Amino acid sequence: MRVLTTAVAVFAAAALSGCATTAATSIKPAAGDAAKARSLPKGLDSGRGEDAYASTYRPLPSRPTALVGATIFTGTGEKIDGGVVLIRDGKIEAVGAAIVPPASYDVIDAAGKFVTPGLIDAHSHLGVYPSPAVPAHSDGNELTDPNTAGVWAEHSVWPQDPGFNLARAGGVTTLLVLPGSGNLIGGRSVTLRNIPARTVQDMKFPNAPYGLKMACGENPKRVYGSRNRAPSTRMGNVAGYRSAWINAADYARKWDDYRAKADRGEKAEPPKRDLQLETLAGVLKGEILVENHCYRADEMVQMIGIANEFGYKITAFHHALEAYKIADILAKEDICVATWANWWGSKLEAWDAVEANAPMIHAAGGCAIIKSDDPDVIQRLNQEAAEALAAGRAAGYQITEGEAMKWITLNPAKAIGLEKETGSLEPGKRADVVLWDKNPFSIYAKAERVYLDGGLAYDRRDPRYQPKSDFELGQGAGR
Amino acid sequence: MRELFVSLAALAAAVAGPALAQSVAITNARVLTAGPAGEIAHGLVLIDKGKITAVLDQTTVRLAFAPGTQVIDAQGGVVTPGFIAPNALLGAVEVRSLGDDVVANNPDIGAAFDVQYALNPASTLIPVARMAGITRAVVTPISAGGGGGGADFHADDGEELMTAGGGGGTKSAALFAGQAAVIHLGEATDILVKPKVGMVVPFGDGGANVAGGARGAEIVALQTAFRDVRDYIRNRAAYDRAGVRDLALSKTDLEALIPVVEGRMPIIAVVHKASDIRAVLKFAREEKIKVILSGAEEGWMAAREIAAAGVPVIVDPLSDRPETFQTLGASLENAGKLHAAGVTVILQGSGGAHRIRELRYNAGNAVSYGMPYQAALAAMTINPAKVFGLADQVGSLEPGKDADLVIWTADPFEPLSQPTAIFIRGQAQPLTSRQIELRDRYKDLSGPYPVAYPKP
Numbered sequence: 001m002r003v004l005t006t007a008v009a010v011f012a013a014a015a016l017s018g019c020a021t022t023a024a025t026s027i028k029p030a031a032g033d034a035a036k037a038r039s040l041p042k043g044l045d046s047g048r049g050e051d052a053y054a055s056t057y058r059p060l061p062s063r064p065t066a067l068v069g070a071t072i073f074t075g076t077g078e079k080i081d082g083g084v085v086l087i088r089d090g091k092i093e094a095v096g097a098a099i100v101p102p103a104s105y106d107v108i109d110a111a112g113k114f115v116t117p118g119l120i121d122a123h124s125h126l127g128v129y130p131s132p133a134v135p136a137h138s139d140g141n142e143l144t145d146p147n148t149a150g151v152w153a154e155h156s157v158w159p160q161d162p163g164f165n166l167a168r169a170g171g172v173t174t175l176l177v178l179p180g181s182g183n184l185i186g187g188r189s190v191t192l193r194n195i196p197a198r199t200v201q202d203m204k205f206p207n208a209p210y211g212l213k214m215a216c217g218e219n220p221k222r223v224y225g226s227r228n229r230a231p232s233t234r235m236g237n238v239a240g241y242r243s244a245w246i247n248a249a250d251y252a253r254k255w256d257d258y259r260a261k262a263d264r265g266e267k268a269e270p271p272k273r274d275l276q277l278e279t280l281a282g283v284l285k286g287e288i289l290v291e292n293h294c295y296r297a298d299e300m301v302q303m304i305g306i307a308n309e310f311g312y313k314i315t316a317f318h319h320a321l322e323a324y325k326i327a328d329i330l331a332k333e334d335i336c337v338a339t340w341a342n343w344w345g346s347k348l349e350a351w352d353a354v355e356a357n358a359p360m361i362h363a364a365g366g367c368a369i370i371k372s373d374d375p376d377v378i379q380r381l382n383q384e385a386a387e388a389l390a391a392g393r394a395a396g397y398q399i400t401e402g403e404a405m406k407w408i409t410l411n412p413a414k415a416i417g418l419e420k421e422t423g424s425l426e427p428g429k430r431a432d433v434v435l436w437d438k439n440p441f442s443i444y445a446k447a448e449r450v451y452l453d454g455g456l457a458y459d460r461r462d463p464r465y466q467p468k469s470d471f472e473l474g475q476g477a478g479r
Numbered sequence: 480m481r482e483l484f485v486s487l488a489a490l491a492a493a494v495a496g497p498a499l500a501q502s503v504a505i506t507n508a509r510v511l512t513a514g515p516a517g518e519i520a521h522g523l524v525l526i527d528k529g530k531i532t533a534v535l536d537q538t539t540v541r542l543a544f545a546p547g548t549q550v551i552d553a554q555g556g557v558v559t560p561g562f563i564a565p566n567a568l569l570g571a572v573e574v575r576s577l578g579d580d581v582v583a584n585n586p587d588i589g590a591a592f593d594v595q596y597a598l599n600p601a602s603t604l605i606p607v608a609r610m611a612g613i614t615r616a617v618v619t620p621i622s623a624g625g626g627g628g629g630a631d632f633h634a635d636d637g638e639e640l641m642t643a644g645g646g647g648g649t650k651s652a653a654l655f656a657g658q659a660a661v662i663h664l665g666e667a668t669d670i671l672v673k674p675k676v677g678m679v680v681p682f683g684d685g686g687a688n689v690a691g692g693a694r695g696a697e698i699v700a701l702q703t704a705f706r707d708v709r710d711y712i713r714n715r716a717a718y719d720r721a722g723v724r725d726l727a728l729s730k731t732d733l734e735a736l737i738p739v740v741e742g743r744m745p746i747i748a749v750v751h752k753a754s755d756i757r758a759v760l761k762f763a764r765e766e767k768i769k770v771i772l773s774g775a776e777e778g779w780m781a782a783r784e785i786a787a788a789g790v791p792v793i794v795d796p797l798s799d800r801p802e803t804f805q806t807l808g809a810s811l812e813n814a815g816k817l818h819a820a821g822v823t824v825i826l827q828g829s830g831g832a833h834r835i836r837e838l839r840y841n842a843g844n845a846v847s848y849g850m851p852y853q854a855a856l857a858a859m860t861i862n863p864a865k866v867f868g869l870a871d872q873v874g875s876l877e878p879g880k881d882a883d884l885v886i887w888t889a890d891p892f893e894p895l896s897q898p899t900a901i902f903i904r905g906q907a908q909p910l911t912s913r914q915i916e917l918r919d920r921y922k923d924l925s926g927p928y929p930v931a932y933p934k935p
Contacts, residue, residue, distance in 0.1 A: 131800045132807075162801055218576070325921050344914075345604070345833035347576035354918040364924075376797055376829070383840060386894040394897055395918055443843030443893050475807045 046255050046273045046281075053154060055204035057193050060455025064088045066101030067435060069111030075409035075424030079402040085115055087431040090454040095425045108449075114439055116405060117425050118173025118432030118452065119381050122338045122412035123291075123318050123371035127177055127192075127200070128153055130161030131375060141180030142187060146224050146231060146240050149212065150275030151187035153179045157200040160469040163375040168194050168458050169466075170379035171434040171447040174205060176416045178213045178318075181293045182223040184231065184240045186213035188279055189291060191416055195452055196467040209417040211315070212283050214241070216294035216303060217349045238302060245310040248280030255281070289315040289417050291338075295349035297325035304333060316415040318371065321353040327364035336367035336415040340377070341387035358385075358407055359392025359399055369415055370407045381408045382440040389441060401441050430454075501905060502527045504544055505886060508553035510534060513560050513860040514875030517853070524558055526882040529905030534876045551900060553886050559856065560876050561614025561664075561883035561903065563863040564838055565793045566773060568831040569605055569616045570598040570662055570670060575832070581621045582656075587729035589653025590736050594618045595660040595674035600667055604832055606912035609664045611836035612891055614883040614903045615672065616664065617867055619773075619831070620657035622681035622689075622749045654689055654700055655680055658735065659747060661867055663883075665903035676867045677771060678739050682750040682759050683805050694755070698762055703727050705766055708736045745769035745866075747793075751805035753777040760788050771866060775817075776809040782820035791823035791866045796845035814858070815849025824850075825866060826858040843892030855892070881905070 039045070043052070065087040072083040074095060086093040086101060101107055128140035139156035142148040157177060167175065173194050179186040189211035192203040216237065225232030231240050254271040261268035282288035290307070294300045294317050307314050316336035317323060321344060323330055323337040330337060337358070344353030354360070361368040370385045372378035389404040413423025422430045431454035438445040450458035459465035503526040510522030512534055523542070525533040544550060571594055572579035580597035583589070598618065608616070656679035662670040681689060682697065690697035707726040711733045717723045718730070726733060738744035748759045751774045760781075763770040772778065773793040778785060785792060796814040801807045810816075818824050826845060828838035842855040850858070864874025872881045882905035889896040901908040920930050 132803050134803070166800060324918070327921075328924050342834055342837055345574060348574050351574060352917055354914045356918050360918070360921070375800055375802075379799075380797075380844075383844075383894060387840070390894045390897065393895075395922065441895060443840055444847050446847060471801070475801070 040270055044273050045270070046278050053152075053201060053204075055206040056199070056201040057195075057204055057206055058202070059090050059453035060195065060457055062087065062090050062431070062451075062454030062456075064102070064105040065108065065451075065454065066099075066105040067108045067110045067115050067433070068101060069109060070113045070115040070435070071439070072425065073114065073116045073402055073405040073409075073440070074426070075117040075405055076426065077400070077403045077406055079400065082111075083115070085425055085433060087433065087451065087454045090431055092425055092427050092429050092431050092433075094427055108435065110435055113448070114436040114445070115425070116171070116382075116434050116436065116440055117409040117423055118434055118450065119171040119408045120412040120416070120418075120423055121167070121172050121175040121372050121378050121381060122316065122336075122369050122415045123373045124167075124175040124177050124378055125180065125373065126163045126167060126175065126375060126378065127157030127159065127161045128179065129375075130158045131163050141182045143180075143182045143223055146184045146220055147244050147276060148179075148183050148187050149185045149244070149277070149279040151179060152190065153177050153188060153213075154190035154200050154204065157190065157192070157203075159197045159200055159203060160471045162469045162472050163378070164194055164196070165467055165469060165472075166375070167378045168450055169447060169460070170381065171436070171440075171450055172378055172381065173432040173434075173450065173452050173457070174413075174416075174418070174422055175378070176211060176291070176412075178211070178291060181213070181215040181219045183215060184220045184237055185244055185280070186215060188288070189213055191418065193452060195457060196469065205418065205421075209287065209289055210279075210282065211289045211291045211416065212279060214290060214292045214303075216292065216299045217296065218347050219293075234299070238306065241303075241306050242309070244280055245284070245306070245312075248277050248284055249310065251277035252281035252284055283312050284310065286313070289415075291316055291318055291415070293318045295319050295321050296352075297322035299349075300326060301329065304329070304335070315417070316367075316369065319350070319373070321350055321357060323366075324354055324357045324360035325352075327361050327366055330361065331364045331366035334367070336369055336411060337361045338369040338371040338412065338415060340373075341370065341384050341391060355387065355391035356395040356397075358388040359395060359397050359404075362392070362399060362403065362407070363397045367411050367414060368407050369411045371412065382436075382445060383443060384408075386441040386443070401439070404441070501529070502545065502548040503551060503882075503902070503905070503907075504542070504548050505551045505553055505558055505884075505900075506537065506542075508556060508558040508886065510558045510876060511560075511853075511856055512876040513853075513856050514877045516877070522558070524876060524884065526884075526902065526905050529882055531876055531878055531880050531882050531884075533878055551886065553899075556899060557887040557889060557891060557896075558876070559612065559885055559887065559891055560860045560874060561885055561901070562612045562838055562859045563867075563869070563874065564608070564613045564616040564828060564831075564835050564859075565825050565863050565867075566619045566827045566831050567608075567616035567662075567835055568621075569608055569618060569664070569835065570600065570602050571618055572832050573599075573602060573604065579621075581619070583620070583653070586653070587731060589657065589732050590655035590678060590728065590739075591731035591734065592620060592653075592655075592657030593660070593674065593735075594620055594657065595671055598660070598662060598670055600670045603913045604835075605664050605670075606909070607833075607914060608835050609901060609903075609908055610898060610910065610912055610915075612839055612885040612887070612898055612901070613835065614664050614885070614901070615863075615869070615873055616662050616835075617659050617676060617863065618662055619659040619677070619747065620679045622656035622679050622685050654686075654697070654704060655732065655736070656749075658744075661869060663903055665906055665908060672872075673867070673869065675738070675744060677745050677747040678736070679747045679749065679773075682748050683752055683755040684803070685749055686755075694758070698758065700727070701762065702766070704736065705740050705768075708733050708740045712737060712740070739768055740766070742767060742769055745771050747771045747773050749773050751776050751803070753780040753808065755805070756781045757784060760784060760790065763790070764788070776806040776813060778822070779810060779813045779816035779820075780808055782817050782822060785817065786821035791825060791862070792817055793825045793827055795827050795829065796841050796848070796850070797829060811844065811848040814845040814855075815851075818850050818854045818858070823862050823866060824854070824858045825863045826855065839891050840894060846892065852892075 067085040072080040084099040191205040191208035358368040410423040413419040433451040435449040505524045510519040521537045583592040659677040661673040686697035828835040861874040864870040886900040
């Protein structure tokens with residue numbers, strides 16, 4: 001039965017491939033030089049076609065704006081009392097204590113209030129596990145093969161998930177949406193600007209690098225072990241990763257050979273495009289960031305070994321509840337840790353959590369991140385960061401609020417490859433800004449205004465800037 | 480201003496006999512009593528033999544402490560009663576994926592399922608919860624399919640085991656999920672305080688699931704079960720002779736439900752949607768039974784009816800998403816609106832086990848969204864004490880009650896505040912947990928010996 005299925009699949013793929021090639025040839029005949037390789041239709045040319053799912057994000061309208069008199073957490077570790085933030089043309093123009101706003105600017109009196117960069121969630125499943133959480137919406141885990149590197153989270157995102165609006169009200173302006181953790185290799189992530197949109201393309205962060213979700217430990221071995229197939233153990237997991245990278249390297253070499261020949265004008269047969277291997281090859285070439293779900297310290301070090309074996313870099317470990325045990329190694333390897341303060345105990349690999357995980361990474365000189373992985377926590381990343389900060393102080397670490405603010409701003413920006421664009425209030429960066437009514441490390445703080453690219457995206461006092469998703473209309477009696 | 484000269488020994492004698500070595504005086508504190516005395520800006524609390532003997536305004540008295548009294552200067556910090564967590568799973572679950580002791584799947588033991596026999600005082604979760612100021616908890620069975628959504632394949636990572644308030648698994652098919660028990664979180668070999676404080680019953684989608692798929696069938700099944708219990712009470716002898724018709728439930732379940740039909744044990748009704756809440760209120764009225772609503776995300780939409788029925792409500796104040804079609808109206812203002820309507824509100828943490836320590840932050844969020852501060856404090860102290868029949872022992876700082884209290888550096892709802900002392904029944908608790916031991920083991924990674932060797 002399995003053999004038959006495979007045969008049919010191969011036949012279908014070949015037929016489709018041949019068909020597309022024929023059609024393209026008839027539209028665009030090969031160049032006169034018969035020896036030269038024909039250019040492939042873009043959908044069949046690995047890595048050369050333009051992005052069929054390109055960002056169509058358009059910033060909201062913005063006006064020159066000055067936020068005046070607030071305590072500013074810059075996101076770079078600094079805190080400025082009584083400061084001014086100038087926004088112009090969607091960018092941060094200036095940040096400082098002694099700035100006089102130009103006359104033409106909209107001046108927001110922020111005295112007694114707080115300003116931070118827009119918060120960034122480096123680990124979300126909004127849109128792929130939306131609310132309501134019904135089977136019809138559950139699109140985050142393609143649990144059909146241990147390696148589904150070919151799937152892209154953006155093809156699952158439901159832009160009408162009410163969770164996006166709730167996250168924005170909590171100050172979240174950018175988020176990395178990942179596929180789930182049931183596979184060794186789950187697929188590509190997508191980075192979103194948190195604005196209401198009809199399509200996911202309208203939300204896509206322009207030119208953001210792709211990420212690859214990988215998962216260690218209990219999830220893949222449970223999902224596939226329970227089906228009596230590999231992997232059913234952690235050693236099976238590792239064999240699965242290594243096999244995947246061997247295949248990916250082989251695939252990358254075939255395409256490199258083909259390109260070299262084609263560029264020299266030699267006759268060459270293009271390899272068949274393979275979505276799974278293409279994503280993995282993108283990692284090996286350094287174009288795609290590895291976001292690795294992993295809890296245990298010993299397992300993270302195994303993953304570093306695999307990365308060294310095949311020559312790729314792990315950008316961040318996610319969850320990583322035992323990161324504090326290897327804080328020195330993670331700092332030396334320059335691998336970020338995206339974790340929580342309070343979550344633990346759902347399974348054995350989540351048993352050795354400590355509340356001070358992020359502060360211990362920070363204290364070792366590493367890149368600590370507080371993330372949500374949850375549609376509720378994403379609304380209160382500042383509170384989760386406050387809980388981590390408190391645990392760090394209780395452990396004896398001297399950590400300022402300014403430094404802790406990096407855990408939900410600049411550090412996640414780094415982990416998703418966008419630290420040059422957002423994550424801190426520095427001139428030239430996108431004007432992603434949150435105005436808080438109180439110190440955001442207080443449980444009572446609420447985001448009053450949220451700006452994306454300088455445009456007012458949310459205003460707690462003005463219903464015109466409190467968007468509702470299509471799903472929320474006419475439901476829930478006045479919600 | 481009255482000037483009193485108070486001797487601890489004299490006070491202690493009045494309440495609990497002569498002062499002994501375990502006498503404690505906590506001075507220089509902002510005392511949030513959650514009792515009739517309200518907030519005392521510069522207060523002191525006296526403890527003797529496990530009981531609170533006095534709660535006083537320090538500006539109106541001068542003290543002379545009896546020899547042997549331990550004096551703790553709170554340094555301007557806050558003293559609160561220990562928090563009481565409802566819908567808890569403490570002592571009944573360790574690692575969620577490895578199983579738990581709060582869901583029974585036995586056709587003859589539904590209502591009779593009693594969590595009091597599952598309690599593990601050595602659970603590592605208990606010190607973690609205690610460090611968040613929780614000193615008592617209502618351990619509550621999980622009802623079947625209460626969540627209603629049920630399709631979350633992402634329950635792999637941080638997600639918390641759901642509680643009687645928030646949903647549940649689908650293992651059980653019983654109309655009744657079982658009986659709750661109150662525990663204390665002190666160091667002891669026996670943590671049970673009071674068993675049989677409530678009977679968990681799922682309504683809404685969860686109730687429909689256990690009754691064959693429809694809400695209307697569930698209520699009818701419950702009516703049938705309660706009628707059988709009443710028949711059984713009248714005809715026990717006939718039952719024992721096998722002289723009665725077949726009844727809907729096993730004998731053990733019939734027995735377990737007697738206190739419910741007699742109005743001595745409340746049902747903890749797991750219910751989310753406004754229409755289902757109204758159905759529960761109607762059902763309870765018709766059956767003349769006591770009810771506590773649990774979940775009640777759309778409670779604010781029926782707040783006046785709930786208040787008029789005198790029914791208390793357990794809510795998670797963070798529920799604000801249309802997580803299922805039963806919670807389309809979920810709102811951060813739910814707790815505040817219920818309180819404003821006159822409902823007795825009880826706050827719960829974000830789950831009942833590992834994340835229960837977030838209870839104090841949830842209270843802070845309730846305050847942010849409209850609940851008065853003192854009401855939020857009451858909702859995690861005196862309200863649960865009253866509702867679960869513990870108000871003569873705990874829930875407020877009043878003379879004669881058990882000395883369950885916490886000294887905080889500042890406002891306990893704030894993450895940046897920390898406990899500096901925790902007393903349960905007058906006994907100082909260790910301010911540590913397995914997590915803190917792990918933390919300290921790995922703080923210094925530079926030693927020549929592996930961390931597993933105790934450091935010199």
